[in-house]
Each structure stands twice: as structure tokens, then as C-alpha cells.
Amino acid sequence: MIDLYALTRPLLFKIKPEMAHNLMIKTMKTGLMLPCSKVNDPALEVNLWGHKFPNPLGMAAGFDKNAEVIGALLNLGFGFVETGTVTPKPQHGNPKPRIFRCASHEAIINHMGFPGVGMNVFKDNLTKYLGNPKKHYGVVGINIGINKTQKHPAKDYAMLIKMLGSMADFLAVNISSPNTPGLRDLQKREPLLDLLGEIKEARKKACGEHPPPILVKLAPDLDEEQQEELAKTLMDAEIDGVILTNTTLNRPEALPQEFTKKQGGLSGLPLTHQSTKIIRNFYKLTNGKLPIIGVGGISTARDAYEKIKAGASLVQIYSSFVFKGPFVAHSINQGLLELLKADQLTNISEAVGQSVNLGKQGSQATNGKL
Numbered sequence: 001m002i003d004l005y006a007l008t009r010p011l012l013f014k015i016k017p018e019m020a021h022n023l024m025i026k027t028m029k030t031g032l033m034l035p036c037s038k039v040n041d042p043a044l045e046v047n048l049w050g051h052k053f054p055n056p057l058g059m060a061a062g063f064d065k066n067a068e069v070i071g072a073l074l075n076l077g078f079g080f081v082e083t084g085t086v087t088p089k090p091q092h093g094n095p096k097p098r099i100f101r102c103a104s105h106e107a108i109i110n111h112m113g114f115p116g117v118g119m120n121v122f123k124d125n126l127t128k129y130l131g132n133p134k135k136h137y138g139v140v141g142i143n144i145g146i147n148k149t150q151k152h153p154a155k156d157y158a159m160l161i162k163m164l165g166s167m168a169d170f171l172a173v174n175i176s177s178p179n180t181p182g183l184r185d186l187q188k189r190e191p192l193l194d195l196l197g198e199i200k201e202a203r204k205k206a207c208g209e210h211p212p213p214i215l216v217k218l219a220p221d222l223d224e225e226q227q228e229e230l231a232k233t234l235m236d237a238e239i240d241g242v243i244l245t246n247t248t249l250n251r252p253e254a255l256p257q258e259f260t261k262k263q264g265g266l267s268g269l270p271l272t273h274q275s276t277k278i279i280r281n282f283y284k285l286t287n288g289k290l291p292i293i294g295v296g297g298i299s300t301a302r303d304a305y306e307k308i309k310a311g312a313s314l315v316q317i318y319s320s321f322v323f324k325g326p327f328v329a330h331s332i333n334q335g336l337l338e339l340l341k342a343d344q345l346t347n348i349s350e351a352v353g354q355s356v357n358l359g360k361q362g363s364q365a366t367n368g369k370l
């Protein structure tokens with residue numbers, strides 16, 4: 001099969017990254033994207049948080065910030081989409097340029113700072129998608145964040161939950177973007193326990209009998225001690241899941257200096273092992289009892305499978321969509337099926353945590369049974 005994206009990529013990469021992204025969103029919104037045959041196989045289905053995910057691969061937060069192309073992404077073979085990060089008020093984000101590509105290493109640095117239309121327009125967009133009778137089969141999460149000027153983060157999160165909580169299949173609380181000053185300071189036990197208490201209270205008020213699960217998205221730049229403290233905090237706060245990981249502030253030496261001097265969070269291939277390591281560690285620290293969405297440098301089915309075996313119940317991509325194109329979801333899912341077959345497994349959930357030794361008290365609670 002001819003890889004159309006590989007042919008058009010040199011042209012697309014002549015355009016500035018943010019413009020190329022906006023062009024992609026516009027094209028997807030027209031509905032004129034080439035259809036992609038989906039990999040529909042019960043072996044890939046994941047049951048989690050009361051939802052049936054048609055496959056374990058999602059689009060990560062930041063691609064569809066304004067809930068504009070959920071249907072198009074599901075149509076390309078993703079099993080779920082995490083829209084956002086959405087903030088209460090619209091905001092411009094950091095000055096441009098603020099996305100930088102390094103094609104030779106399939107890496108991106110972004111310094112976006114949550115630009116977006118704000119929760120009112122976001123809600124209109126999502127309402128339009130959810131009300132469409134031709135809605136696609138797939139799960140839709142909402143990633144929530146704070147406005148740059150907000151000094152009391154809990155206020156923004158509560159406002160977003162009040163406005164959007166009942167529309168979400170899951171809520172992702174983003175406390176790990178490196179591009180909003182002070183946000184990562186919430187990744188400490190006391191402030192996080194307080195915040196999660198207020199978030200749960202807001203959910204109770206806003207969502208009544210069908211509360212969406214709450215997930216927390218963490219950074220990859222956490223040492224062992226911080227990981228241990230945070231894993232315990234999330235368990236103590238009875239949070240439903242964790243997303244590991246956001247972008248890193250690390251700058252591996254192998255990357256060109258011209259690229260590494262850019263400000264922001266690094267994603268793509270150089271993040272692969274750093275994020276898998278944290279996934280494995282959280283899986284161990286929580287005895288496999290806290291469902292994990294694994295994200296960071298997944299480019300192939302093998303990368304995805306490695307994260308699943310390290311303890312991720314679901315996985316996501318962003319950067320490889322940029323470098324490999326819109327059909328990457330199809331090829332990763334196809335590859336996962338082959339890997340399952342080679343391992344003689346009948347469902348992807350059986351592979352969760354397979355490469356982690358939990359010892360005696362270990363449980364495989366994330367295997368689609370929650």
C-alpha cells in the first residue's frame with residue numbers, strides 16, 4: 001500500500017509546526033479525510049470504568065484541545081480520545097513559535113501554555129459531537145487545566161467539572177504541564193490531597209449518580225521518592241486512574257543542540273523509556289490496583305505492547321501521529337493483534353503488567369474488571 005502521508009510529509013514539514021497542526025485540524029473538520037479501515041477485533045476491547053473501549057489506543061491530550069475532531073479521530077481507528085486541555089476562560093497561550101519538531105529523532109518540544117477557546121465554546125463543540133446521531137463508537141475523556149492567571153487551581157478545576165463533568169466518559173486532571181507556571185507544584189502529597197478532595201466534591205455536586213472516573217496526569221520528571229509519595233496519595237484519595245506521562249523537561253544528549261535549547265516539554269521517541277519506567281514503577285507501587293493510561297514515545301505496536309506489559313491498561317499517542325501520519329492508529333492496533341497472537345493471548349487486558357513481578361500480594365485488578 002502506498003503511504004500517502006510519507007509522500008506528503010516533506011511538504012507538510014516545510015510549514016511551521018503549529019500551522020501544520022491547524023491545517024490538519026481544519027482538514028479533519030471538513031470530513032474529507034480518507035477513510036481508514038478500522039481494526040475491529042474483540043481481542044483488543046478493554047472494559048474499564050464501566051466503559052467499553054473498542055481498542056486500547058487513544059489520542060493523547062493536546063491534539064484536539066477544543067473538542068473539534070473527536071469523530072474524525074475515532075474514525076481513524078482510535079479507541080478513545082482525550083480532548084483538551086480545556087481551561088475555564090479562553091486564552092492565547094505562550095508567544096509563538098511554541099512547537100518545535102526534530103524529525104530525525106521523532107521528537108517534539110512544545111511550549112503551548114494551554115491556548116484554547118475556553119469551556120463555553122468547548123462545551124458547544126462537544127455537545128455538537130455527542131448529539132450527532134452518526135457519533136462513532138469510542139470513549140471521550142476531557143483533560144482539564146487552569147488559566148494562567150488563576151492563583152487558586154481548585155476553583156478552575158471545580159468550575160470545569162460543573163460545566164463539563166457530566167459530558168465526560170473520564171476526567172483527566174492535568175497537574176503536569178511544564179508550560180503553566182506553578183502547575184507541577186501540585187504534584188506533592190498535601191496540596192494534591194486538598195485539590196483532589198475539592199475535585200471529588202465538585203464531581204459529587206455536578207454529576208450526581210453517574211460520576212465520571214477521575215484520573216490524574218503526572219510528569220515523567222519525578223524521582224523515586226516522589227513517585228512513591230504520589231502513588232500512595234492517589235490510592236489514599238481513591239482516585240480512579242493515573243495517566244503516565246506528560247512531556248519531560250529532560251534533554252537527552254543524543255538530540256541536536258539547536259533543538260534542545262528550545263523551551264518547553266519534550267515528547268516523542270526520546271521519552272519512550274523514561275515513561276515506561278514510571279509506568280512499571282507505579283504498577284508495582286500500587287500492586288496493579290490503580291488503572292494506568294500509558295503515554296510517551298509510542299510509535300509502534302511494540303512500544304505500545306511494552307507499556308501495556310509494564311502495567312498500562314490503555315495507551316495513548318500524540319507525537320507519532322505527527323511523524324507517521326493519520327493511519328498510525330490502524331497500524332499500531334493491527335500490530336497489537338499480531339503480538340497478542342504470538343503470545344497466545346485472547347484479549348489485550350491479559351497482557352497488562354505481564355512483565356512486572358508483583359510478588360505475592362499482587363493483583364491484576366486493572367485487567368478490565370473495574
Ligand SMILES: Cc1cc2nc3c(=O)[nH]c(=O)nc-3n(C[C@H](O)[C@H](O)[C@H](O)COP(=O)(O)O)c2cc1C
Nearest residue numbers: 060061062085110245246267268296297317318319
Ligand atoms: C504540541 C503538544 C501539545 C500538548 N498539549 C497537551 C495538553 O494540552 N494537555 C496535556 O495533558 N498534554 C499535552 N501534551 C502532552 C501529550 O498529551 C503527551 O502526554 C506527550 O506528548 C507524550 O506523548 P507522545 O510522546 O506520544 O507525544 C501535548 C503534547 C504536544 C506534543
